[in-house]
Amino acid sequence: MTAKILDGKKIAQDYQANLQSEVTALQAEGITPNLTVVLVGNDGASLSYVTSKKKAAEKIGMSSDIIRLAEDTSEEDVLTVIRKLNEDPTVHGILVQVPLPQQINETHILEAIAPEKDVDGFNPVNIGRLYAGVETFIPCTPLGIMELLKHADSDLTGQEVAVIGRSHIVGQPVAKLLTDSNATVTLLHSRSRFLKETLKRSDIIISAVGKPGLVTKEDVKPGAVVIDVGNTVVDGRLQGDVLYDDVKEVAGAITPVPGGVGPMTITMVLNNTLIAAQRTKQQRHTKK
Numbered sequence: 506m507t508a509k510i511l512d513g514k515k516i517a518q519d520y521q522a523n524l525q526s527e528v529t530a531l532q533a534e535g536i537t538p539n540l541t542v543v544l545v546g547n548d549g550a551s552l553s554y555v556t557s558k559k560k561a562a563e564k565i566g567m568s569s570d571i572i573r574l575a576e577d578t579s580e581e582d583v584l585t586v587i588r589k590l591n592e593d594p595t596v597h598g599i600l601v602q603v604p605l606p607q608q609i610n611e612t613h614i615l616e617a618i619a620p621e622k623d624v625d626g627f628n629p630v631n632i633g634r635l636y637a638g639v640e641t642f643i644p645c646t647p648l649g650i651m652e653l654l655k656h657a658d659s660d661l662t663g664q665e666v667a668v669i670g671r672s673h674i675v676g677q678p679v680a681k682l683l684t685d686s687n688a689t690v691t692l693l694h695s696r697s698r699f700l701k702e703t704l705k706r707s708d709i710i711i712s713a714v715g716k717p718g719l720v721t722k723e724d725v726k727p728g729a730v731v732i733d734v735g736n737t738v739v740d741g742r743l744q745g746d747v748l749y750d751d752v753k754e755v756a757g758a759i760t761p762v763p764g765g766v767g768p769m770t771i772t773m774v775l776n777n778t779l780i781a782a783q784r785t786k787q788q789r790h791t792k793k
């Protein structure tokens with residue numbers, strides 16, 4: 506068996522084409538969605554991700570700004586920037602690229618972003634809303650994974666899913682979304698016993714650890730869907746957590762790295778920014 510390749514680049518392009526039509530419609534009503542990204546420091550990968558977000562936003566007709574702050578910026582100075590963006594009516598979506606330099610407390614920063622502009626869905630208010638089942642912004646990588654799974658042609662109801670990695674950005678929210686879609690989820694992490702046994706019986710495996718070679722052909726049940734969120738640079742080459750060439754021989758569907766989950770993450774930032782801008786239109790109408 507050779508797996509269906511879940512081509513994130515192509516799926517993202519098609520999704521963005523639909524977003525573009527909605528952006529055009531909003532512009533006709535006088536609103537240009539704006540995404541403003543705050544980048545603190547000089548991490549090369551982070552700079553590349555925020556540049557990709559800006560380019561993708563502009564390509565579909567949004568406006569986008571990157572605010573770059575020096576590596577040694579104080580927490581208070583970052584908070585001042587965020588408070589200004591919260592008050593600016595031309596800014597619809599705000600995101601602060603993580604990781605942040607160590608002098609800055611990430612939670613303080615994420616808490617400061619106005620929940621209605623928090624297009625990453627990282628503010629604790631929005632995280633709480635997700636778990637309470639209330640409409641909110643859902644973090645972009647989990648949202649992108651759910652979209653990729655739609656293209657794997659598998660109904661999630663009753664499926665056994667193994668999620669490896671319990672981060673607030675990926676593992677925990679995706680486990681919640683999958684549970685809401687009636688899957689049975691096992692959330693695995695560095696202290697889990699029976700990791701390999703759990704993978705082997707799973708219909709879907711989602712690996713978000715950043716450990717190349719973690720998921721091997723022997724771990725995968727024939728026909729299982731494998732989603733690789735890993736993004737580790739090894740000897741100048743990007744590698745996922747999954748041994749792609751081997752695993753694609755047994756899996757039913759698989760995402761490549763690069764070109765799988767990454768482009769979907771960027772697309773879902775645009776999706777959330779559009780929603781944020783659309784919601785301001787609704788508020789404008791109800792204020793009259």
Ligand SMILES: Nc1nc2c(c(=O)[nH]1)N[C@@H](CN(C=O)c1ccc(C(=O)N[C@@H](CCC(=O)O)C(=O)O)cc1)CN2
Nearest residue numbers: 554600601602603604625645646763764765767768770
């Ligand atoms: N504020 C946020 N920070 C971070 C997030 C996030 O969702 N919000 N996620 C990651 C980084 N990330 C988005 O910011 C991200 C990672 C990877 C990609 C991507 O498209 N990767 C490409 C390969 C790119 C390359 O060649 O280097 C791929 O997989 O095809 C997009 C976004 C942590 N920080």
